[in-house]
Amino acid sequence: MLSVTEQQNSAPLVLVDRPSEHVAVVTLNRPERMNSMAFDVMVPLKSALDELSYDNSVRAIVLTGAGRGFSSGADHKSAGSVPHVDGLTRPTYALRSMEVLDDVILALRKLHQPVIAAVNGAAIGGGLCLALACDIRIASVEAYFRAAGINNGLTASELGLSYLLPRAIGTSRAFELMLTGRDVDAEEAERIGLVSRAVAPAELLAVCVQMGVRIASFSRPGIELTKRTLWSGLDAGSMEAHMQAEGLGQLYIRLLTDNFDEAVAARAQQRPPVFTDDKNPRPGN
Structure with missing residues (x-):
């Protein structure tokens, strides 16, 4: 402690x-x-x-x-x-x-x-x-x-x-x-x-x-962006503007990590997914 x-x-x-x-x-x-x-x-x-x-x-x-x-x-x-x-x-x-x-x-x-x-x-x-x-x-x-x-x-x-x-x-x-x-x-x-x-x-x-x-256990950027978009949704002036922020967050993680492909593969192989924070994770990340 x-x-x-x-x-x-x-x-x-x-x-x-x-x-x-x-x-x-x-x-x-x-x-x-x-x-x-x-x-x-x-x-x-x-x-x-x-x-x-x-x-x-x-x-x-x-x-x-x-x-x-x-x-x-x-x-x-x-x-x-x-x-x-x-x-x-x-x-x-x-x-x-x-x-x-x-x-x-x-x-x-x-x-x-x-x-x-x-x-x-x-x-x-x-x-x-x-x-x-x-x-x-x-x-x-x-x-x-x-x-x-x-x-x-x-x-x-x-x-x-x-x-x-x-x-x-x-x-x-x-x-x-x-x-x-x-x-x-x-x-x-x-x-x-x-x-x-x-x-x-x-x-x-x-x-x-x-x-x-x-x-x-989930990906760090996925966790952080989910928290951000949930709070920004409460502040959003319009649903349309918020949907754009949500979409950008999804694209950001989809393009910069392999987590989606890993999730699909893990389900097919009936195992827990192993998420990383980017496509070329550094040791320990």
Whole structure:
């Protein structure tokens, strides 16, 4: 288990583990605060994600929380220190603080690798945003979700929530959850598409790692371009423009790799395909 950062005389607040050759597990490690989004946690999380994005041995990432919470959102008791804010006035300090959190959400989307959220417990407010910024969400049956801003006398729109949630579950359900601030348990989350599935707590991490292993078995450009086109499709101004992007991605891989021919041959020979990243792969790729 490798620490990304460490508080003096305390455990690391973000952990990175490698349970499989091509899969990394990132764990928010502040269980006594239900992994709330204190800056002391979010800054090293961003650093960890940046490092993993350019670690070419990693092809899938799992994000989870230690203890009984995935992330409880804003920490109202111990928010931690915001970097690079010396000399700023209060309004600008607030803007920089929000920017730090925004950067974490955007980093999850921009990672080269797909990210699987292993939602082990409460995903509240900003914690819900963290989960939604991941590409896939698997929940423990003990998990629950809440768009908490409205409960705190604020807007429920934060950290991309009003953008991501309607795209995940539809507009009517998103309006309801954000305006009522009610909890959504794992069973309902699976039914409405907020998560792909709900599993027993003891199985959660293994299920997510195994999913990462399966994803990692496919070609790297195929994985990366699929993630890119899925996200760009959510932003697309028109279906026609998005279809062109999809087509270019397919042509790119078809022309620059032998993966399609390998897949056809493997099916004919009733064996698993062995994908490479280009037509003349370098040793180890």
